[in-house]
Amino acid sequence: MTPQHMPLICLYFQVHQPYRLRDIRITEIGQGKPEYFDAEKNRAIFRKVAEKCYLPANALIEELLRTYPNFSVAYSLSGVFLEQCKEYGPDVLSSFQRLAQTGKVEFLAETYYHSLSSLKSLEEFTEQVHIHAQRIEELFGQRPTVFRNTELIYSNELSQIARLMGFRGILAEGADHLLNGRSPNVPFTPPTFTLPKEIGRVIHQQRQGGKTPEQITVLLKNYRLSDDVAFRFSDRSWVGFPLTSDRFTDWLVQSGGHSINLFMDYETFGEHQWEDTGIFSFLRSLPELWEKRGIRAATPSQVIDLWKEEETPVYDAHHAISWADMERDLSAWQENAIQRSALESLFSLEKAVKERGDSNLLDLWRLLQTSDHFYYMCTKYWSDGDVHKYFSPYDSPYEAYRRFSHALCDLKQRLETPKEKKPARGLLSLLNLTFKQKS
Amino acid sequence: MSLRSLMFGWEYPPLHLGGLGVACQGLVQGLIKNGVQITLVLPHPVPTESEDLAILSPTEKHVERIRVQSMLSPYEGSEGYAMRTVRMSKELQQIYGADLPEAVAHFTAMSVDMTQDTNPDIVHCHDWMTYGAGMAAARYHDKPLVTHIHATELDRTHFHPNEWIYRMERKGFQAADRIIAVSNYTKNLLTEHYGIPAQKISVVHNAIQPITAQDREPPIQAISSAPKPPMVLFLGRLTIQKGPIQFLEMAAAVHRFRPDVTFVIAGEGNMMAEVINRACAMGLQDCILFTGKVANREADKLYSQAACFVMPSLSEPFGLVALEAMAHGTPVIISKQSGASEVVRHGFAIDFWDTEKMADCVLTILREQPLAQQLRSEAPRSLQHLTWMKQASQVRSIYQSLLS
Numbered sequence: 001m002t003p004q005h006m007p008l009i010c011l012y013f014q015v016h017q018p019y020r021l022r023d024i025r026i027t028e029i030g031q032g033k034p035e036y037f038d039a040e041k042n043r044a045i046f047r048k049v050a051e052k053c054y055l056p057a058n059a060l061i062e063e064l065l066r067t068y069p070n071f072s073v074a075y076s077l078s079g080v081f082l083e084q085c086k087e088y089g090p091d092v093l094s095s096f097q098r099l100a101q102t103g104k105v106e107f108l109a110e111t112y113y114h115s116l117s118s119l120k121s122l123e124e125f126t127e128q129v130h131i132h133a134q135r136i137e138e139l140f141g142q143r144p145t146v147f148r149n150t151e152l153i154y155s156n157e158l159s160q161i162a163r164l165m166g167f168r169g170i171l172a173e174g175a176d177h178l179l180n181g182r183s184p185n186v187p188f189t190p191p192t193f194t195l196p197k198e199i200g201r202v203i204h205q206q207r208q209g210g211k212t213p214e215q216i217t218v219l220l221k222n223y224r225l226s227d228d229v230a231f232r233f234s235d236r237s238w239v240g241f242p243l244t245s246d247r248f249t250d251w252l253v254q255s256g257g258h259s260i261n262l263f264m265d266y267e268t269f270g271e272h273q274w275e276d277t278g279i280f281s282f283l284r285s286l287p288e289l290w291e292k293r294g295i296r297a298a299t300p301s302q303v304i305d306l307w308k309e310e311e312t313p314v315y316d317a318h319h320a321i322s323w324a325d326m327e328r329d330l331s332a333w334q335e336n337a338i339q340r341s342a343l344e345s346l347f348s349l350e351k352a353v354k355e356r357g358d359s360n361l362l363d364l365w366r367l368l369q370t371s372d373h374f375y376y377m378c379t380k381y382w383s384d385g386d387v388h389k390y391f392s393p394y395d396s397p398y399e400a401y402r403r404f405s406h407a408l409c410d411l412k413q414r415l416e417t418p419k420e421k422k423p424a425r426g427l428l429s430l431l432n433l434t435f436k437q438k439s
Numbered sequence: 440m441s442l443r444s445l446m447f448g449w450e451y452p453p454l455h456l457g458g459l460g461v462a463c464q465g466l467v468q469g470l471i472k473n474g475v476q477i478t479l480v481l482p483h484p485v486p487t488e489s490e491d492l493a494i495l496s497p498t499e500k501h502v503e504r505i506r507v508q509s510m511l512s513p514y515e516g517s518e519g520y521a522m523r524t525v526r527m528s529k530e531l532q533q534i535y536g537a538d539l540p541e542a543v544a545h546f547t548a549m550s551v552d553m554t555q556d557t558n559p560d561i562v563h564c565h566d567w568m569t570y571g572a573g574m575a576a577a578r579y580h581d582k583p584l585v586t587h588i589h590a591t592e593l594d595r596t597h598f599h600p601n602e603w604i605y606r607m608e609r610k611g612f613q614a615a616d617r618i619i620a621v622s623n624y625t626k627n628l629l630t631e632h633y634g635i636p637a638q639k640i641s642v643v644h645n646a647i648q649p650i651t652a653q654d655r656e657p658p659i660q661a662i663s664s665a666p667k668p669p670m671v672l673f674l675g676r677l678t679i680q681k682g683p684i685q686f687l688e689m690a691a692a693v694h695r696f697r698p699d700v701t702f703v704i705a706g707e708g709n710m711m712a713e714v715i716n717r718a719c720a721m722g723l724q725d726c727i728l729f730t731g732k733v734a735n736r737e738a739d740k741l742y743s744q745a746a747c748f749v750m751p752s753l754s755e756p757f758g759l760v761a762l763e764a765m766a767h768g769t770p771v772i773i774s775k776q777s778g779a780s781e782v783v784r785h786g787f788a789i790d791f792w793d794t795e796k797m798a799d800c801v802l803t804i805l806r807e808q809p810l811a812q813q814l815r816s817e818a819p820r821s822l823q824h825l826t827w828m829k830q831a832s833q834v835r836s837i838y839q840s841l842l843s
Contacts, residue, residue: 025795026696026802336817341809379785379817398787401810402803409806 007185008259008298008306009252009290010219012148012171013266015054016078016114017046018372020393021403029406030413036364041393046088053270058095060269060280065102068287070296072104075266076148079112079132080370082139093139100140106299107136109144109167115369116333118149118158119320120347122202126165128366145169146300150371152221152263152323153330156316159190163216164203169304171263173323174220178315184220185257187307188315217304218315221263221323225255230264234277242278245285249293259303263323325380333374338401343374345408352415364411368404376400442838443476445559445576447550447569459589461759462621462645463565469646469831475838478557480550480572540603547571551579561838565589567604570611577614583841586615588625593632594754597679609633616841619643619834621757622778628754641837644782645757646827650766650819668699669805672745672769674738674760675752677708682751682774684710684717685794689749691721692798697805698726705730705741742767746811747804751791752777761786766822770814772800782825785818 019037028034064071077096085093099105111117112132117125129147137143146169147162154172162170174184228248232238240247252260265272273279290297298306324332334340346368353365376392377400394400448463467477550572563585564573570586577584592600592608612618612633618640620626626642629635671693675681683704690702704714704727711729718727733741742748748764748771755777762779764771771786773779780788787800804811 023796026799026806337809337813338807341807379813395788396784398785398810398814401807402787402800405803405807405810 005256006253006293006295007255007257008303009295010074010259010261010298010300010303011072012074012076012108012261012263012300013268014076014078014148014264015266016081017042017049017084018114018370019080019084019367020045021373021400021407024403024406024410026406026409029410033414034410036407036410037367042084043088045393046084049267049271050089050092052275053267054089054092055095056275056280057266057269057283058092058099060284062095062099062102064284064287065099065104068291070291071287072106072297072299072302074106074108074146074299075099076108076110077136078110078114079128079135080114080367082135097140100142104299106146106301107140107142107144108171108300109133109136109147111150113366113369114150114371115366116150116153116343116371116374117369118153118161119330119334120343121350122161122199124347124350124369126161126203126205129165146171146219146304151332153320154218154317154322155320156190156193156318157195158320159216159218159317160193160195161199161203163213164195164200166210166212167216168213169217169219169300171219171221171261171300172315172317173321173328174223174261175317175321175328177328178317178321179220182313183255183257184222185255185260186309187258187304187312188218188220189215189312190218191314191316215312217307217312219259219261219300219303220315222255222260223323225251225260226262226264229262229279229282230268230272233268233273233279233282243282245282245289248282249286249289249295253293253295258307258309259298261303331380332378333371336377336379336397338397339374339377342377342401342404342408345405349408349412349415353411356415356419358419361411361414364407368407368411373400373404377404441474441476442561442835442842443478443557443559444470444838445478445480445554445557445562445580445582447480447562447564447572447576458759459566461648462589462757465646465648465827466831466834469827469829470834472828473831473835475831475835478554478559480554480569543568543571543607547575551575555579560842561585563587563838564611567592567608567611570607570614574611574614583616584614585617585619585837585841586611587619587621588612588629588756589621590756591625591628591633593628594625594756595678595680597753598632609635612639615639617641617837619837621645622781624776624778624781625756628756641833643830643833643837644778644825645759645762646825646830647759647762647766647822648827649823668701669697669746670701670703670744671801672703672705672741672748672764673750674705674733674741674748674764675750676706677704677710677714679710680753680755681706681708682753682791683708683714685751685753685791685797686749687714687717687721687723687727688794689751689797689801690718690723690727692795693801694723694726696798696802700726700746700801700805702727703730703741703745704728705733705738707732738763739767742769745769747772747801749797749801750774750777750779751794751797753791755779762822762825765818768815768819770804770811771818772797772804783818785814785821 020041022035022038024034024036061073109129109132111125111128112135113128115128117128133144145167147167148171149158152171152173159170228240228243232240233243235241269279269283320330321328322330349365353362376394377397379397392400467479470477554576559580559582561583562573562577562580564570565587566589573584573586592604612629612635618629618635620629620640620642622644623642626637626640629640630637673683673686677683693700715729718724742764748769750758750761750773752758752774753776755774758773758777758779761771761773761783765783765786771783773783773786773788774791775788776791789797789800
């Protein structure tokens with residue numbers, strides 16, 4: 001095989017940590033301002049993952065980027081992760097900034113709060129994407145042009161929305177039932193259709209700026225090869241064990257196509273697969289091997305740039321897909337009654353939260369949108385006793401719901417109490433209140 | 440090859456709600472369905488009741504029952520037994536002996552006498568009072584001994600055991616070729632407090648008999664137009680093990696928040712007077728109802744009417760009542776110090792001492808309809824895989840492993 005026929009390797013790593021909820025009690029609701037999140041636990045987990053994964057993995061990636069000219073990677077850092085960097089890990093943030101300085105790292109856009117807003121509110125969704133893009137630009141000096149939605153949730157409509165927002169690329173799961181036997185290793189395009197006028201109007205307010213791209217390119221995760229690393233790397237019962245960089249590279253080459261999109265959680269390195277599994281040495285040896293064999297890595301934007309074929313196949317996702325579970329659907333977050341009710345109740349507060357104009361309450365409301373809160377309530381595999389399938393910081397899905405519903409109740413009460421105006425006291429505040437009621 | 444098990448049990452069919460009798464019945468029926476022939480040896484607490492037990496379903500024809508005259512009652516330690524013998528006629532006392540050690544010795548001797556002609560492959564005994572009988576029979580027949588543990592003396596007394604009973608238990612565990620514990624919770628207790636090696640103990644969780652539509656009373660909301668105040672249920676013996684005081688503490692915390700909630704304490708026991716006094720001292724007299732001992736039918740009704748069921752046991756080897764409540768579609772909050780918490784997925788498990796959090800869970804269930812509804816529908820469904828047929832097949836495998 002000549003180098004021209006070698007597929008590109010597109011590595012994208014997801015970096016995210018949720019704010020886990022505290023053991024809030026009903027007696028605290030409406031009593032002042034109870035803390036919703038478990039600062040101690042969040043700090044402890046963040047530091048643990050920083051030491052095991054973020055810091056060593058970033059150091060290694062930086063070294064590889066500086067050593068091998070044809071090596072590059074993409075990251076999507078959730079806004080709530082960046083918030084936690086501020087609180088618990090400035091060292092982690094600066095290590096990502098050093099990666100950005102190599103000029104060989106692409107940062108992707110996502111919803112700031114790693115939220116499920118795309119399922120519930122277009123307005124909220126576009127606002128969050130906008131906030132995230134701005135933040136990424138501030139921190140890393142580049143405006144994202146490729147979008148990836150929370151947990152790779154994707155549909156035809158979402159991809160058109162992303163296009164109208166100014167994105168030229170979007171990532172999605174290469175789901176078997178949508179590929180119908182086709183390879184995920186080429187760029188795809190969503191079917192063209194016109195979105196309703198209101199959608200265009202809402203999007204217009206949060207546009208990225210610049211020209212709206214004519215087309216949006218969908219890059220699909222090659223889940224088999226991605227999961228060989230992310231899930232199976234240390235599985236001794238797997239036929240591929242132990243996975244060497246040589247063998248894995250053979251598989252990549254055999255898989256062929258334009259680009260092999262290896263999408264995975266960054267925590268794969270050092271946290272899901274511990275250091276003693278050899279995951280870091282595996283990662284270290286790949287770029288050198290690729291260099292020798294004439295294989296180059298490319299970021300999502302480069303993959304799109306290098307696609308010169310006239311025909312781009314259509315990826316048709318009428319129903320939302322995601323990268324979660326065997327089902328590749330929304331059931332990890334929206335399968336049972338408590339999950340649906342929790343999300344419904346949360347978004348029923350949107351109008352009140354936004355009218356209130358209190359940035360603190362708005363932030364709390366948005367922090368409750370993080371998808372993990374709903375994931376922890378999942379009971380899909382719960383009855384089978386397969387507890388470990390769903391990693392959760394809580395005892396049970398019901399404990400997750402208890403904490404969440406308490407936070408939500410408190411937020412609701414705070415939205416219902418008359419707004420405090422600091423300088424306004426006595427008569428003046430009364431007048432203010434009557435005025436507000438009239439208007 | 441058909442297996443023959445010589446089994447020493449307590450009561451058949453069960454006289455008590457939940458607990459050992461129900462578990463033994465389920466296990467015996469499950470073993471029969473798994474092709475095991477059982478000779479069941481039973482002590483019988485009240486001689487006149489023995490005639491009632493003739494009612495047998497056809498599938499139980501394999502059970503050859505031998506009754507042994509005995510005054511033993513499964514839930515009583517030596518203290519309760521002394522009280523009982525005092526109330527007996529002098530004549531009977533002479534036959535059975537005035538103290539518990541003597542009664543157990545008598546039961547043991549008679550049981551062996553009566554099973555001389557049986558030809559078992561395995562001897563299987565349930566809880567400490569049958570261990571002497573089981574050990575003697577296993578020796579006599581020269582067959583492997585399985586001791587099944589449903590509740591230890593440490594559970595019943597909150598770790599203040601009667602030394603004699605504790606020693607009887609340990610002797611039984613040591614003599615056994617295999618121990619079957621009803622939960623990992625109990626298995627750990629045996630390794631930690633009785634010094635039994637873990638590899639000698641197998642865990643077979645209890646199962647639950649399927650609930651028929653007739654057993655399930657319609658929820659109270661459906662038959663009454665006016666919404667009744669929500670009710671929170673305790674069902675169990677009023678002994679230290681079952682945590683009735685913890686239930687009161689939980690109730691007081693709920694009451695402060697929701698004075699409309701009522702509480703039902705169903706069951707009797709040596710702490711009855713204390714629990715009533717404490718309830719009054721806590722100002723709960725107007726919202727707590729004590730029913731005394733309840734029959735099956737009444738229990739079904741209580742489960743169906745309860746907004747949630749709380750089992751705050753201090754140490755519960757299994758806790759079948761929690762599963763019975765779930766089978767009736769009642770949301771449950773159970774003690775983490777229980778075997779049931781190993782199988783209950785759709786419910787809350789809380790440390791027994793954290794009564795504030797227990798109250799919080801009750802209040803959350805009362806406030807959050809989607810939560811209550813999901814627990815009502817999911818919990819019974821999740822029990823479907825926990826059948827006696829399946830659990831008994833595990834016991835059968837244990838038998839086979841001992842014989843091969």
